[in-house]
Amino acid sequence: MRQVTSxxxxxxxxxxxxxxxxxxxxxDYWFDRCQDKIEESHLGGLFAGLFKFHVHRITRExxxxxxxxxDGNQYLVAKIVEKFEELxxxxxxxxxxxxxxxxxxxxxxxxxxxxxxQITQLRNREARARxxxxxxxxxxxxxxxxxxxxxxxxxxxLMALDNEHPPPLNREHCHWFDFxxxxxxxxxxxxxxxxxxxxxxxxxxxxxxxxxSLGSSTMAEQINExxxxxxxxxxxxxxxxxxxxxxFDKHWPDLKTKSTTTYNIFDRLRVFLEAKAPRPxxxxxxxxxxxxxxxxxxxxxxxxxxxxxxxxxxxxxTRTTIELKELYRQLFKKVEPLVIxxxxxxxxxxxxxxxxxxxxxxRMKEVLEGLR
Numbered sequence: 001m002r003q004v005t006s007x008x009x010x011x012x013x014x015x016x017x018x019x020x021x022x023x024x025x026x027x028d029y030w031f032d033r034c035q036d037k038i039e040e041s042h043l044g045g046l047f048a049g050l051f052k053f054h055v056h057r058i059t060r061e062x063x064x065x066x067x068x069x070x071d072g073n074q075y076l077v078a079k080i081v082e083k084f085e086e087l088x089x090x091x092x093x094x095x096x097x098x099x100x101x102x103x104x105x106x107x108x109x110x111x112x113x114x115x116x117x118q119i120t121q122l123r124n125r126e127a128r129a130r131x132x133x134x135x136x137x138x139x140x141x142x143x144x145x146x147x148x149x150x151x152x153x154x155x156x157x158l159m160a161l162d163n164e165h166p167p168p169l170n171r172e173h174c175h176w177f178d179f180x181x182x183x184x185x186x187x188x189x190x191x192x193x194x195x196x197x198x199x200x201x202x203x204x205x206x207x208x209x210x211x212x213s214l215g216s217s218t219m220a221e222q223i224n225e226x227x228x229x230x231x232x233x234x235x236x237x238x239x240x241x242x243x244x245x246x247x248f249d250k251h252w253p254d255l256k257t258k259s260t261t262t263y264n265i266f267d268r269l270r271v272f273l274e275a276k277a278p279r280p281x282x283x284x285x286x287x288x289x290x291x292x293x294x295x296x297x298x299x300x301x302x303x304x305x306x307x308x309x310x311x312x313x314x315x316x317x318t319r320t321t322i323e324l325k326e327l328y329r330q331l332f333k334k335v336e337p338l339v340i341x342x343x344x345x346x347x348x349x350x351x352x353x354x355x356x357x358x359x360x361x362x363r364m365k366e367v368l369e370g371l372r
Contacts, residue, residue, distance in 0.1 A: 006022070006024045006028040006029070006064075009024075011051055013025070014051045031044075038162075042098050046098075050083060055087065073106060073107050073108065076106075126158060129154065132231070149236050154232070156179060159194070163195055165191060171300050180273050181193055182286050183265065184265065185332075196248075200248060201235060203229040229251045230247055230251050248266065271338065280338065282310075284305070288303050289325055289328055296308060309344075323363075327357055
């Protein structure tokens with residue numbers, strides 16, 4: 001059996017349409033030389049083309065051989081160029097011309113690109129997003145945006161503008177929770193939901209910026225709508241009123257005709273966003289489980305209350321806490337959250353858990369029985 005290489009990890013990322021996060025992959029295949037996430041997407045698209053769409057697809061072993069050549073990056077770049085030039089011009093895609101324009105950067109032995117610091121990146125993104133504010137707000141300090149809903153939604157806008165999604169954070173007002181990412185089953189679904197928000201908020205604007213960064217000459221043919229679909233004022237006011245789903249219904253009326261995966265998320269999102277306050281504690285339990293190294297003692301009050309509602313406490317030893325977290329994570333994979341909540345309210349959580357997961361530790365069953 002051969003040794004696993006960084007090309008193997010890159011291949012898996014390309015198949016999943018993910019940007020590599022492994023440090024060695026990012027170094028070996030130049031993702032650490034990209035200036036922003038858009039460029040990382042271009043580079044990922046280039047390798048996806050080699051692995052998935054080229055008429056003569058390359059293998060992981062072949063790519064690793066190119067990278068391991070004594071001539072280093074110059075050889076790897078040359079082989080990639082050679083592979084794409086096997087194809088007619090109109091079959092090479094949009095990523096290859098971008099790669100050619102930047103090939104010198106990738107041929108160097110070491111990266112010379114220094115990504116902007118986080119503060120600079122945030123300021124650049126903020127400047128791009130300000131044009132969506134009402135004229136009276138465009139020159140205000142962000143922290144002076146009022147009411148709170150406007151301030152809160154603007155920071156979500158900053159992420160959606162780059163087709164990103166928020167992480168779960170240990171705070172009451174967390175974008176990951178407030179905008180429904182808590183209903184996602186995994187990271188892939190979170191990315192899909194983030195893309196759905198970007199679509200209703202910006203329409204083809206984000207796509208237009210993406211095509212401009214590629215230097216595409218066919219941009220006008222591929223993009224019909226130029227303006228954002230949903231105004232910022234419409235967005236933050238809908239969130240404040242608890243009516244976000246009306247935006248999806250209004251601006252994406254054909255959503256039910258989309259893929260099954262997309263519609264399933266949409267259906268779950270509706271259940272969550274349209275729930276009357278206070279929402280069932282099961283959602284904050286998912287919030288609690290989504291964060292690493294957050295205990296009942298350190299969790300924000302609403303999150304800690306929900307965790308206690310499902311058996312977590314300061315009195316549990318470390319092993320039992322870990323096992324209880326894993327039990328709930330496994331249960332969430334097999335049972336919808338509101339079903340778990342309803343059985344919890346009826347005192348049937350032990351039976352539900354036993355029907356779907358293995359409860360081998362006596363202490364675990366004791367904790368669940370104590371919730372009746």
